[in-house]
Amino acid sequence: MLERIGSPRDLRELTYGELEDLAAEIRTFLVENVSRTGGHLGPNLGVVELTIGLHRVFHSPHDSIVFDTGHQAYVHKLLTGRQDFGSLRRRGGLSGYPDRQESVHDIVENSHASTALSWAAGIARGHTLRGETARTTVAVIGDGALTGGMAWEALNSLGASRDRVVVIINDNGRSYAPTIGGLARKLDGIRTDRRYESFLGWGKRTFENRGRFRSFTYNTVQHGKRALKGLLTEDGVFSDLGLKYIGPIDGHDQRQVERALRQAHDFGQPVIVHMLTEKGRGYTPAEQDVADRFHAVGKIHPETGLPIEPSRFGWTSVFADEILQVAQDRPDVVALTAAMLGPVGLQPFADAHPERVIDVGIAEQHAVTSAAGLAYAGLHPVIAVYATFLNRAFDQVLMDVALHRAGVTFMLDRAGITGDDGPSHNGMWDMALLRHVPGLRLAAPRDEPTLRQAFRDAVEVDDAPTVVRYPKGAVGEAIPAVRTVGELEILGEHGDAPRVVVVGLGSMAATAVDAADKIAADGIDAVAATATWVHPVPEGLEQLIAGAELVVTVEDGLTDAGIGQEWAAFARLQGSTAQWSHHGVPREFLQHASRAQLIDDLGLDPSAIADAAIGRLAGE
Structure with missing residues (x-):
């Protein structure tokens, strides 16, 4: 059945019986393929009927469909002519997120949550201003992403709009983990409302027995003589913002899904469609999972869901263990996460001290400023977040934490080049941004100790x-220091008067050691060095480079605005005449590929660095 779908147009020719077969085939396809490549499995299993309905009711790309976040767009890719998943998230293959280079049906290449409603508001207003009043803009947002403040800023704006916008809440009660907060409690109340359960059962019987669904309005569902008032609008969560509401809808009942979407389409103004879905639907290991292991997976056995290769002890696990140890002696240490308790390593701490771990939802800005408040109240907050996601809260780091000299610690996971998830996930911006924050101190450790x-x-x-x-x-093997020079550490040295100093920052320390070895093998004395605390400039830099002709810096952040540039500027102010050569990431977006491939492309492997240094000394 899936092979017959070359474009969304083909879906509109299928019967509901055929659609049911197609949905089952899509789920089988996803399990078989994602288990081989890795990727976001659970979210996509949950949006099959919803995505089919989207493409049967709306006419992409004439109607714009924006996914928030884009990891739930695999089914969308399948239905828009992209069914070669053999190299998903690999160089030359399909991206794990929407990608404009792949298809005209992809609008936003995002993996940062809570942005789709703002995109939709802008696109729809643009259509209105251009007189394109027949075009509808659709935003699909999960209940997890709806915890982000930006989503509510957009909803506030949409409430005053008359543009053609359909907001679909894909409500599965989870993001990476169960959705938290007041909104989550409200939506959970709707899911468990007996009137809703009765309504779904009646609706299903109506479809089975009569083949059609009795009409309902945005605020009232008629069941015989009994009126089921809109379950959410009673309290005005969306209606007070001026938004119409349809729901809740069984997001796995194709007829209900399409009926609701058609009503939303015909309304012609901003409207909320509340879809209840099940993350991991149709795949038993994912349905039974309580830890969201199937949100994103590596290569797994499709029959069991178990990993093909057991995960090695990683950086996140080191932090998870260390904060738990520190917290036992420091009752003032508290932790914050933005809906990623497990992925950033805070689950063990939360299990041991649940009252000291705060999950704010997908709201990095709120996390940072509330951490400043915790520090003011006498605690020491630790914010654990992916490096790329701290970009969203730079103003709060600058104006709420640094300006107020707040003792807040940021643990940036997935820093540097991450690879397969593409340009939005590479944590390559943090050092270039954060070194401009007054008073901030930044560490780039090289190993577990x-x-x-x-x-x-x-x-x-x-x-x-x-x-x-x-x-x-x-985590690789520990790299012990041979000796120290102030706050800098010598990791390897060749000769008493090295002409070349190779400095590797953080995960690039081992690269510096190998590069120095290769330079020495060419008959040039060299030394490999690093520092754990890289900003401000560590003490001892002048002594380290004294007498050197060339200083080479290697980092997995931006080259032209990074730590190497900062150190070089400092050295020149101190009168150093050494040449400097900087190796890092260019100021551009890196497309999805493996980390090893990107390292090779960027010339960040030891051989390339050594060859460049030897050529520089030779005047090449």
Whole structure:
């Protein structure tokens, strides 16, 4: 059946019986393919009927469909002519998110949550201003993403709009984990309302027995002589904003889904459609999972859902263990997360001290400013977040934490080049941004011991923000220092008077060691060095580079605005005449590929760095 779908137009020719077969086939396809490549499995299993309905009712790309976040767009890709999932999230294959380079049906290449409603508001107003009044803009947003403040800013704006916008709440009660907060409690109340359960049962019987669904209005469902008032609008959550509401709808009942979407389409003004779906639908291991292991998976056995290769001990696990140890002796240490309790390593801490872990939902700005408030109240907050997501709260780091000299520690997971998830997930911006924040101190540990010590050092600082960044994946072998020069550490040295100093920051420390070895093998004395605390400029830099002709810096952040540039500027002010060569990430978006492929492309492997240094000394 799936092979017959070359475009959304083909869906409109199918019967409901055929659609049911198609939905089953799509779920089988997703399990078989994503289990081989890795990717976001659970979210996509939950939106099959919803996405089919979208493409039967709306006419993409004439009607714009925006996904928030884009990880739930695999079914959308399948229905818009992209069925080669053999190299999903691999170079040359399909992106794990919507991608304009792939299809005219993709609008927003996002994986940062809570943005789709603002996109939709802008697109729809643009259509209105251009007189394109027959075009509808659709935003699909999960209940998890709806916890983000930006989504509510957009809803406030849409409430005063008359543009053709349909907002679909894909409500599965989860983001990475169960959705939290007042909105989550409200939506949960709707899911468990007996009137809703009765309504769904009646609706299903009506379809089975009569083949059609009795009409209902936005605020009233008629069941015989009994009126079921709109379950959400009674309290005015959306109606007070001026938005019409349809729902709740069984997001796995194709007829109900399409009926609701058609009414929303015909309304012609902003309207909310509330769809209840089940994350992992149709795949038993995912349906039975309580830890959201199937939100995103690596390669797994499709029959059991178990990983093909057991995960190695990773950076996140080191932090998870260390904060738990520190918290046992420091009752003032509290932690915050933005809807990612498990992925950032805070679950063990939450299990041991649930009252000391705060999940704010997908609301990084709120997390940072509330952390400043916690610090003012005498606690030491630790914010654990992916490096790329801290970009969203830069103003709060600057104006709420740093300006007020708040002792807040930021643990930046997935820092540097991450690869497969594409441009929005590479944590390559943090050092270039954060080094401009007054008073902020930033660490880039190279191994497990230095990560543990950096965290302990960070939480001792109570008058400024501290940042500890570390990469995705497994922790390599420890790299002991041969000796120290001030706050810098020598990791390897060749000769008494090195002509080249290779400095590797964080995860690039091992690269610096290998590069120095290769330079020495060419007959040039060299030394490999690093520092755990890289900003401000560590003490001892002048002594380290004294007498060197060339200083090479290697980092997995921006080259032209990064730590290497900062150190070079400082050295020149101190009178150093050494040449500097910086290796890092260019100021551009990196397309999805493996980390190893990107490292090779960017010339960040030891051989390329050594060859560049040797050529520089030779005047090439």
